[in-house]
Amino acid sequence: MFSKILIANRGEIAVRIIRACREMGIATVAVYSEADKDALHVSLADESICIGKAAASESYLNMTAILSAATMTGASAIHPGYGLLSENAKFAELCAQCGITFIGPSYEVIGKMGDKEKARQTMQAAGVPVIPGSDAFTDRKKAAKRAVEIGFPLMIKARSGGGGKGIRLVREEKDFNSAFDVAAREAEAAFGDGALYLEKYVNPAAHIEMQILADKSGNVICMGERQCSIQLNNQKLLEESPAPTMSAEKRKEMMEASVKAAKACGYENAGTIEYLVDKEGNFYFMEMNTRLQVEHTVTEMITGKDLVKWQIRIAAGVDMDFTQDDIRLDGCAIECRINTRSAGRIKTLHIPGGPNVRFDTALYQDYTVPPYYDSMVGKLIVKAGTREEAIRKMNAALCELIVEGLSVNIEQQLDILTDERFIEGAYDTGFMEKYQK
Structure with missing residues (x-):
């Protein structure tokens, strides 16, 4: 060690x-x-x-x-x-x-899976379903020709990187050229690579991701899914596990595909396979995140496994001491990201408590949040025996959370939790559209 x-x-x-x-x-x-x-x-x-x-x-x-x-x-x-x-x-x-x-994984695997074009090709070769699309382009004219063949609406995506950068939805052919140019500039600035690829726009769809762990002996275990469809400007706001409308059969199928995907690229350490799931239940590989995810916490809450400790153990050459059969999704966990629209001094900070309430943050009383970095200042996570209980627990925790001195999105998160679509559980990536009008 x-x-x-x-x-x-x-x-x-x-x-x-x-x-x-x-x-x-x-x-x-x-x-x-x-x-x-x-x-x-x-x-x-x-x-x-x-x-x-x-x-x-x-x-x-x-x-x-x-x-x-x-x-x-x-x-x-x-x-x-x-x-x-x-x-x-x-x-x-x-x-x-x-x-x-x-x-983390080897630099060879990071490079392969970070190149979204190579990642798609790797998954196709492994038999994992991918969204219909194209290879990467730097030439806009060639891309425009391929776009017509794929059909509109479609997504333009950066070959490198992630985090919502270099992504544009194009609904009509007349808007393609300008969207391609803007996405290319954004991708070049963010990742040093302006190449873009095209994907058929799958909508309505749920954004589901599968957490995997893989050790150096070739053991790969899937830790279940997270429902990550509530997003604003391609950034996740709230995540939960398990996905409320997923059947046991579909979960098993997606978990098996995720293990297959990890083995296909020789993966080691913690990683996440991201999918879009359409209204018919078909799932398509989007990308692989070769790192720990912000929302790893909900998986930890329902599996009882500390993913950060296992990252460290695996990197040190320790094999996992549990198998796929040992993974049980116990109860329901929800994470709300606490974001700020301002920098400034924390005048009052009160963190909610109670059984199975967790607030991951670097804030403390009188700390001055600098203006240079990410807008997320904390993650509030709760776990309960049922989804209904978890929603009530999160409502209570959000109402108890006080962050004076910053403009934070607690009210926005409360709006989401009390929205009938969220309560019913059958929501998709279009959830936040009504809040943007």
């Missing part, structure tokens, strides 16, 4: 990883920008090193500074969290070259 791990991230996920390491008896190193000198992860870690200025490009994305910090402190492994460098194949390769374990 590792004696010391550097966490190449910030915010709630850095805090989450530090706590897991502490429970495992592993020393931790935090890295931070000048803007994050008072951040919670800095004070919780055993050691901390400033790696640059406020801008992420000069700190949390500075591979040389992070690797230098790991070498200087004697960290033998780096946990990238999610976002930032977590799906950067070059960074994972540099870790290997420096003799530092990257807690």
